Amino acid sequence: MPQSSALSQRGQFRQMYMGLKAQHRLESTPVILCEGDSWFSTPLAMNLLDWIVSPAPEDEERGVPQFGNGGLFFRVERSGDQAAPQTERPGRSMFTKNNVDDLLGWFTRYAFDAVLLSAGGNDFVDTWLHRALAGRTDLNARQAFDAIVATGRYDEVREAYAYFVGAFHKARPGVPILAHTYDYPRLIGTEAALGLGNLGVAALLKKSMGPWIGPNIEHVIDGGIEAWRAFARLLIDGFVERVLHPLKEDARFGGMFDYVDLRGNLTADAQWHDEMHPTEAGFHELAVIFRTVLLAKLPPGKRGAENDDAIGRRGQGVITA
Template sequence: MPASQSVALPLRGQFRALYQQLKRAGLLARTPVVFCEGDSWFSTPLAMNLLDWIVSPAPEDEARGVPLLGHGGLFFRAEHSGDCAARNPDAPKRSMFVRDNIDDLMGWYANFEFDLILLSAGGNDFVDGFLRRALGNRTGMSAQQAFQRVLDSGQYETVRKAYALFLQAAIAARPGVPVLAHSYDYPQLIGRPGALTPGNIGVAALLKKSVGPWIGPNILGIVEAERVAFVRLLIDGFESNVLRALKNDARFAATFDYVDLRGTLSQPEQWFDEMHPTEAGFHALATKFRGAMLAKLPAPKR
């Protein structure tokens, strides 16, 4: 097993057992223990996703000297594809930063000496049903007019408050543990559904009817030439009104940070569908994310 080998355990009992083994062996002093919560950028089965590349880097990464996680790491993974950061009115149980789910997570998180929290949250809050409601039946809108409707909806504030609720609970449970999130990148295949084949998601492809699209069909009221610009505004608005605002909030400045991934994947072939990069795309994102993650870990665990 390579020195950088990490273990990801979504089952709580398994995580507890391995954590105790590492503790008894005196290995926690050099092993990063990472708590992960998020959406499909951490959990999609369509390819090696952003978090998969962090947990299990490619052998060629080690050969090229790409910074990995030193002696490996222990990852607790609570993420689920399709979850929203704030309460999802269309599927309330698919909501991350709501009191019931936070209480459940913190009841677990507080009992282990985690070194870092990784978050991937907020993308699903601004697509699909939200876009249908925010843009309504208006037609002929410019990108700026449509974006103003998003601003007027208060959704950025709603998502920011949901993040804040989680951060307050995490800080209270384990003060001083850093939290690292990420922005999303600009989609290149707006309106394109994912191609479902047994080759990319296994036999589940035979049962699942579609993957998206979640944006294209809901922005038809925007002038076609303006749709790409609108989606960029949507992504920029999340970075400035949610992530940057949280980082600049005095309550969270010492704890919360994020990696700005915008502009990393500028080629259509780096995207699987309108919201998810390909495996190679996620690999490029993970290279950026990993560097920021390492900087947040205690020095002996990098």
């Protein structure tokens, strides 16, 4: 059974792609372009994309759909990146002309079968959230959410998504573009636990990660943890209703943009590592859902014969560009 391998250079993607082409294996090997935030890239544990690329051995035993003919993944995701353009760190925005043009150079040169996106969560937290609610007090969850809506942030994120999706759809109209929702966070105010086990020696240089929500709402929203969770649920539902779903229904994209709804699956505190990231097991549970939807969007010859019966093999190639 082929194993996944992580490579660090774009040139290595080119080399592996050309090797598959020379062996006439591109006809059966999915080629996927991945752009995203920490749900695709966090080093704290196996993240959502890691589990999609390299399912657990027990998944195969349980008949969980997997990449039956292997897969070649072009990965450019990075923790902390936002969807919408920003002035503070312009290089950390995904859906900008410079980044889109760069990725389109690869997308139009190689025969990708799908584009995976993980973007939008960082646009509503941290310093932006602090500024959006600055000076507010004694709000309930709904009032705080209404204040977020009034900023126009959802419109900004939707327009940024539309720019990216529109550019990729125009370049290759038949390629599906698949995003995802986030699940409802529970550990509001909890920072990531960093250690040698999840970050290696880099953990010695970082003191903490997060929290990104709790400190910005604890003196604004009354009601404690349950009210804060309610606010986070409203934020995520708003992201779906005001960004992802309108894009899915947008006729300009010919039905090629879709999203995987991951809400409401991780309902226990133990399934969350910190305020915004599930545990490794939590990401694994969500990845099973995501992978099943992705497989259905691939060309039939690239799903793997076993996946017609919901049984597959593990992916073979992972490229981090």
